[in-house]
């Protein structure tokens with residue numbers, strides 16, 4: 069167990085063995101630790117951005133004033149860290165490694181060595197990304213989408229030289245690492261299910277991880293190809309993405325250098341990856357939410373098989389809708405209509421999921437433990453953030469809203485906040501399993517309400533500033549003497565509110581940090597199955613960090629589908645998947 | 658049970674392991690997809706799928722590695738799908754010049770003749786690698802090994818693996834000849850949109866073949882170094898499937914370069 073004392077002599081080798089372990093539990097924790105580093109840096113950067121927006125003259129100690137290119141670098145690094153290194157790694161690879169094998173009744177993953185290799189590739193990617201801040205010219209400034217032609221020409225500005233190259237290298241490494249992890253996940257789910265674990269009995273979390281792994285495999289390969297092409301444009305004088313007669317700093321780039329390319333091509337390739345990517349980030353949270361709502365409401369998941377279908381449908385449609393990110397980029401209007409329709413089609417399975425969550429909890433007597441609170445928070449963010457999706461899916465409305473803070477509000481609510489709430493729910497829920505101790509409920513509540521309030525206070529007003537025309541990626545909103553600036557100046561009070569709320573939101577995480585540190589050492593010792601859960605990761609023989617020798621090689625069998633609760637019997641009424649069903653029950657009816 | 662014991666509502670809803678399963682799970686797959694153990698035992702135990710992972714039959718590990726390889730190859734396929742889509746998009750796009758004339762700069766790259774020869778060599782190497790793969794599963798040889806009579810499978814597969822490596826290297830050398838011929842005609846990677854793709858496609862494919870050769874070399878070493886026949890089978894089998902995929906991919910890419918420019 070994590071908190072148990074060890075004799076001094078064995079500590080050292082054991083730690084090193086931990087570091088290079090091929091045990092999927094350890095790798096899962098390593099991924100979570102990596103995400104912790106990324107999220108800490110990422111949050112810090114976002115606070116600097118908010119600070120700059122309300123106090124443009126503020127001088128950062130040790131750095132000086134935040135210049136426009138610094139601001140763009142902040143945006144880029146923040147987006148890249150959060151999207152790739154937090155929301156992709158933690159739910160999919162972190163919890164996937166920690167929980168997935170046990171949930172299908174297996175003690176290991178299909179390719180442990182490969183799994184470790186995947187983690188170390190990802191870790192290297194993070195190091196390269198963070199290292200890009202320190203090179204000459206600074207970190208890349210093209211945003212997490214790295215749109216050319218800026219990103220394709222090293223002379224385009226600060227950060228577009230070595231910084232951009234390192235960014236490309238980092239993301240390429242990340243793509244490889246994620247591909248490796250996906251192969252491992254897919255093979256594990258297909259081959260390592262225990263006896264009786266049919267596809268229909270797989271917990272929805274496993275379905276979510278499975279679908280997300282399929283999406284990763286498809287999407288990240290395409291991203292890798294796009295990165296290769298962009299790299300060639302930068303260094304081999306090819307012209308995939310650079311248009312003829314491209315004007316840069318009022319100099320026309322000669323055709324001899326760069327050919328007949330099109331930035332739109334990059335947009336296609338990038339968003340073919342980018343849109344599935346947002347579902348890779350959110351699907352595990354969806355699966356976890358379904359399971360937790362059922363657990364704490366003591367109800368079956370409403371329409372279980374439909375939930376499996378919607379997971380797959382969201383994944384499938386998610387690959388088809390990338391063009392809605394390009395409505396304003398010069399897409400053919402007919403194509404725009406097609407993408408508009410297919411995008412709105414995704415609202416159907418998404419709404420079906422919401423309905424199932426509501427139906428599961430509706431008129432039950434939920435047990436409001438912290439994981440349940442965070443799951444409900446997930447649902448609320450998914451609904452509120454999701455509602456602006458169909459609005460953005462209309463090319464006409466998108467024409468105005470694109471590149472404003474309206475879009476920022478949309479994706480922060482639905483992806484950033486819902487995704488993070490899924491993560492928190494997972495941490496609170498699985499902490500007893502991993503550490504053998506409970507997190508404090510009191511601190512958990514403080515954390516939950518602070519984060520919920522802080523998140524809404526930060527991101528809801530962004531819809532308003534977006535409608536007022538506040539552009540994305542702008543370092544400074546005042547100081548330009550024209551009508552637009554006067555309009556924007558009116559949003560300044562709201563800007564101030566958003567920034568203070570953002571600081572509050574960040575501060576709300578301190579109780580959580582303290583809670584984890586405190587509880588890992590001194591928390592109350594946990595019961596073997598504290599939430600009376602039905603899924604196999606709570607099987608006594610599968611306890612993740614059991615003392616050596618104490619885990620038996622008892623054969624794991626799944627006798628029924630998960631979420632078999634007995635609402636009449638209250639908290640105690642449930643049939644775990646590993647419980648053999650008495651013969652008398654089987655023969656009834 | 659006497660009939661008066663009507664089951665309660667909750668009982669009826671509780672999922673059972675049999676047909677009357679009202680939960681979302683159906684029965685475990687006893688009949689459909691049945692993989693017999695060959696033990697001829699009673700029906701309940703006559704299915705590898707019911708065994709715990711790690712004990713699902715002699716080819717379990719092999720099938721796992723194969724599956725992993727196929728997923729990896731599926732991802733790789735998407736890499737090439739992306740590049741080929743870009744190929745078609747770039748080919749059909751142009752720009753307007755100062756006089757408002759539409760210009761399409763695509764100048765098809767005439768592929769060097771030697772590519773035909775290379776393609777034949779690669780096709781041949783697919784045949785040899787398949788021979789190697791089949792040798793690893795030759796029943797009598799496998800039996801002999803199990804009885805402890807040496808490594809007949811390894812001996813029989815080895816020449817074919819070596820032949821494949823040689824043919825693979827020959828193919829790569831042939832490709833370098835093609836690149837050199839193009840360079841002599843002053844067609845380089847950066848020359849024009851079409852040549853971008855010619856080099857991009859052939860280079861990336863060549864890198865994939867280098868990986869394949871490394872895999873074959875590993876298999877070759879494994880044939881001698883590895884003690885378990887299962888591991889040797891996996892090495893050769895996976896290297897061979899990878900090689901086949903790259904050969905098949907090349908056929909496709911070659912047709913693309915030869916006829917669709």
Ligand code: HEM
Pocket residue numbers: 213346347349350392393411412414415418454456457458460461462466469470471475478479482483
């Ligand atoms: C799983 C849930 C979702 C996530 C994680 C998500 C995430 C995102 C992100 C990150 C962006 C902005 C990308 C950028 O420009 O940097 C975005 C934009 C967009 N989203 Fe979503 N989204 C989700 C659901 C939806 C739904 C359900 C719809 C429509 C029914 C939708 C429609 C759109 C549209 C049309 C845009 C493009 C807006 C623009 O860039 O102008 N999204 N989404």
Ligand SMILES: [Cu+2]
Pocket residue numbers: 342343389390392393
């Ligand atoms: Cu999208």
